Each structure stands twice: as C-alpha cells, then as structure tokens.
Amino acid sequence: MKTLIDIDGYQVNIRGSTGALTVGKPGSGKSVLVSYLMLKLMSVGAFPLIADTKRSDFYSLRKVLKLPDIQDVTKQKSQISATPNQVAKMLRILTKFMNQRYENHQEHWGWDWVDYNLRPIVVVFDEFSATLSEADKPTANEIISYLKQIIFKARQMGGIYLLLASQRLTADVLERNISSEFSTRIGMQNLDRISLNLAFPGCDLNEIPIVENIPGHGLIYDDHFDTMIPQPFIAPDMSEVDVPKVVKHLNQKFQHNDFLHEDYWPW
Numbered sequence: 001m002k003t004l005i006d007i008d009g010y011q012v013n014i015r016g017s018t019g020a021l022t023v024g025k026p027g028s029g030k031s032v033l034v035s036y037l038m039l040k041l042m043s044v045g046a047f048p049l050i051a052d053t054k055r056s057d058f059y060s061l062r063k064v065l066k067l068p069d070i071q072d073v074t075k076q077k078s079q080i081s082a083t084p085n086q087v088a089k090m091l092r093i094l095t096k097f098m099n100q101r102y103e104n105h106q107e108h109w110g111w112d113w114v115d116y117n118l119r120p121i122v123v124v125f126d127e128f129s130a131t132l133s134e135a136d137k138p139t140a141n142e143i144i145s146y147l148k149q150i151i152f153k154a155r156q157m158g159g160i161y162l163l164l165a166s167q168r169l170t171a172d173v174l175e176r177n178i179s180s181e182f183s184t185r186i187g188m189q190n191l192d193r194i195s196l197n198l199a200f201p202g203c204d205l206n207e208i209p210i211v212e213n214i215p216g217h218g219l220i221y222d223d224h225f226d227t228m229i230p231q232p233f234i235a236p237d238m239s240e241v242d243v244p245k246v247v248k249h250l251n252q253k254f255q256h257n258d259f260l261h262e263d264y265w266p267w
C-alpha cells in the first residue's frame with residue numbers, strides 16, 4: 001500500500017503517523033489543503049469521517065457520502081457530524097472501533113495496520129477551535145478525551161489519520177503535549193506567536209521563516225524532516241478540482257475493497 005503523500009515536494013508518510021495539524025486565520029487556505037489531503041488519503045482507500053460544525057465546505061459532502069443501504073440498522077452511522085454532540089458520538093464510535101482493532105490483531109508482534117491490511121480511516125476535523133467553543137463543557141471534554149485517546153493510541157493499529165484544522169491554537173484548544181503528537185504540523189500564512197509556539201514547539205521563533213500573506217502559502221514541519229524549523233511551502237491549488245465529484249467517485253470505488261474484512265466495522 002502506498003502510504004506517502006506529496007505536499008509541494010515534501011513527502012509525508014501516513015504510516016506510523018497521527019495526522020496533520022493545520023493552523024491559520026480565516027481565508028488562509030486550511031480547508032483547501034485539508035480537502036487535498038483528504039482526497040489523497042481517499043485515493044489509497046481511506047474511509048472518510050468528517051466533523052464540520054460550521055456546516056461549511058465539508059458538511060456539503062453529506063450528499064455524496066451516503067452510506068449504502070445496510071439491513072442492520074445499528075450499523076447506519078453517519079460519516080458527517082454537524083453538531084458538537086454528533087462529533088462526540090462519532091469519536092466515541094471511532095475510539096471503540098480503534099480498541100477493537102487492537103484486541104483483534106495481536107497475533108503478530110510488531111505488526112501495524114498496514115501489515116494487517118486494515119482499511120485506513122481519515123478523520124477531517126475542520127474548525128476545531130470553533131467546535132470546542134460551540135460545545136457545552138461536558139461535550140467539549142468528551143470530544144477532547146476521545147481525541148486524546150485516538151492521538152496517543154491510533155498510530156500503530158488504529159489506521160486512523162487525523163486532519164485537524166483550527167483558526168487559532170492556544171493551550172485551551174489543544175494542549176502542547178497533544179499538538180506535538182501530530183507528526184505533520186502546518187501553519188498557513190503568518191501565525192501569531194502563541195499559535196507558532198504550539199504548532200512548532202522546540203523551535204526558536206526567530207528562526208521561523210516569514211511567508212507571504214497569500215492564501216495557500218505556509219510553513220510545513222514533519223517529524224521526518226532533518227530540521228526542527230518549519231519549511232515554506234505552497235499548498236496545491238484545488239480551484240480546478242470538483243471535490244464533491246471526486247469524493248463521490250472514490251467513495252464508490254472503495255465500497256468494495258481488498259482490505260481485511262472486519263466484523264466489528266461500525267459504519
């Protein structure tokens with residue numbers, strides 16, 4: 001299975017990785033970049049789950065992400081969540097599923113989800129800070145608690161890749177120990193110092209390159225780079241891509257797939 005994704009010449013490996021964190025002010029190009037990464041993951045067979053409580057770009061994909069009719073109604077779970085409650089529920093199902101993957105695949109020491117041929121899952125979480133501020137306290141806590149479990153545990157057997165986008169990063173939104181778990185961290189356009197510190201911990205702020213304030217321009221860091229300093233990059237221009245159409249096509253293409261059959265698959 002091909003697990004490398006190209007971002008402007010930088011190779012990002014989804015294997016052994018938690019996901020990509022993208023930060024940037026409104027209009028800086030977060031959603032465009034996340035849609036590019038989502039399509040790349042879907043093109044290798046990843047099953048998409050989407051949290052978009054602002055009901056913007058990703059929410060509109062609900063029309064093309066209709067699940068096939070399944071007899072078992074308990075399996076009819078939506079791939080798109082549009083309220084904090086739905087997000088919490090989706091993450092609860094995902095966490096349970098991740099734990100089942102661990103329980104069911106212990107026979108080979110050191111194997112990961114690629115070795116077991118498990119279907120990867122891409123979780124798109126657009127406007128994360130907005131979802132948290134919209135949620136009541138218990139729901140926000142629930143969301144963070146599931147997210148932490150997924151972030152700390154999914155790497156080996158979860159096969160779960162998180163694409164988390166947020167306007168700002170503060171310690172309230174994402175504690176430093178969580179943000180630094182993301183193998184790939186991206187800042188679109190120029191960021192305030194607090195966000196920079198959280199997105200690129202361990203990096204001297206004076207060494208961080210200045211990027212042009214043009215949508216799609218940003219800084220990228222990956223654990224596999226041989227430098228702690230994030231590098232300037234330009235995200236792919238997606239204006240000519242009909243994202244819903246490609247999502248629909250890829251979704252249908254992989255409805256029948258060669259990944260290992262999992263009885264406990266919840267969707």
Ligand SMILES: Nc1ncnc2c1ncn2[C@@H]1O[C@H](COP(=O)(O)OP(=O)(O)O)[C@@H](O)[C@H]1O
Nearest residue numbers: 025026027028029030031032215216235236237
């Ligand atoms: N990589 C890019 N190349 C060209 N234009 C871009 C790119 N990324 C964003 N844009 C432009 O900027 C607009 C805002 O991007 P968007 O991803 O919606 O920002 P955000 O999600 O950060 O608010 C897009 O509608 C598009 O016109």
Ligand SMILES: [Mg+2]
Nearest residue numbers: 030031032126
């Ligand atoms: Mg956006």
